[in-house]
Amino acid sequence: MIITPEVWEVVWLSLKVTTTAILLGSLIGIPLGAFLGLYSFPGKGLAVVLIYTCMGLPPVLVGVVVYLLLSRYGPLGSLGLLFTPEAMVIAQVVLVTPILAGLSMSAVQSKERAYWETAKSLGASPAQMVLTIVKEARKGIWSGVAAAYGRAISEVGAVMLVGGNIEHHTRVMTTAIILETRMGNFTSGLQLGVVLLFISFLFNSFLVMGVLQQLKSGRR
């Protein structure tokens, strides 16, 4: 297949937007998940259910809400963010943060009993305890990151709405596939789809290799 500069541009923007969203989402989601996994407080049940529900948020709904917020007539319209890559990052952060939080929470919970008491008896401060347990649960958290990355990079509804699929500006792989298909260029659409799959494959390979290595060292 032909990789033209245009295709590279589209692939590059996809990676840039998704990676930024995952980084931002991790900064919020992982500490939140760890906190929920470790501490009990009144209303925790509700918080957990909300997070689980938001893990399945329909991307199009997120797209519409972010669109209305950023629209020229909306509350954040003065920022002029609609139809920019930044708007796409915002929508994806909303999508991936609950996934990162939810899966981090499960990962931390599965490690909690074994390490909590030990860390506590060794006189660790709360922050140190959280850090230790997040470190111990990194395998589960990693797979959460992988799941979130896969969802974000293959997502189309929200980025189409808030990004607008503008050529050389906000066109990413998924919206380019839609456009090619609409124009009747099924072949180009498929080719882009293959690139998308390949990137996902590469990313997951790295993750799996990392996990396998951890398993090995764990057995030793």
Add this chain to the structure above:
Amino acid sequence: MDLKRMRAFSLFFAMVLCLLLTACTSSTGSTPAPQAPSGQEQQGQTAGQAPAAPDPASTAASEVKQSGTGQEIILATTTSTQDSGLLDTLLPLFEQNSGIKVKVIAVGTGQAIKLGEDGNADVVLVHSRKSEDEFVANGFGINAYDVMYNQFYIVGPADDPAGVKSAKSATEALSRIAEKKATFISRGDDSGTDKKEKSIWKEASITPEGNWYLSSGQGMGATLQMADEKNAYTLTDEATFLSRKMNLQVLKQGDESLLNPYGIIQVKTTSKPDAAEKLIQFFVGEEGQKAISQFGADKYGKGLFVPSAKKR
């Protein structure tokens, strides 16, 4: 928390959340000023249900009645006929009389024609004369008719920074936009409207490129919305523009090169030639032409499409 309680809890909260979400979204829809995009969306939808259409219940009933004996055919068409609500008015009339159910696939002209070429549709209704002629010449289509036409508008912000309003022709209008480097949004999706736009640029001997020329790669509705948000110019078909209320103004219309003729063509390889023929005859026949001329008249003060049936 044990599993059973957890399940009961999650079910309950999921339901509450659903309710909350519906409440939230509908209230955000109604709070902003009437020109807000959400308002347009709603108006777009109501415009989609054309006034002349029979009520949904009776249509549904007739479908059920005929589904046993009736055939189904696929009409590949452009988003403009669907988005404007024309098909919602015309097709129930046809379905009631003929007992043939029409499944509509609304896409860009490029894809609609491709659907016909691949034999995935029985009839195509599109508006790009050049591609239509190629479609017939290459042996993919027969029975081609002119059906109707409507107009394209050049629309843009009310303050008209490029001075399009005083331009004498469509080509001059676009030249002025290019000269001023005023933001122009192109469909860029190879649709009929997009092809029309490209042909006017060509006529004006301008290759539009640069930061001011954006290619949205989306349908007319989304592109108009984007032009509205960005205070930009765009070329739009009349029907989609009138069915949405926004702050954009019609700045140029009536020029010869802004006419938009629609054609209907039977796919040669269709497995249901009789049904396809019937649908075409309905569109170019007396009843269909009359319904076309009346469509939208009560709502917009003028018909959105001008009937012009003619065998090619």
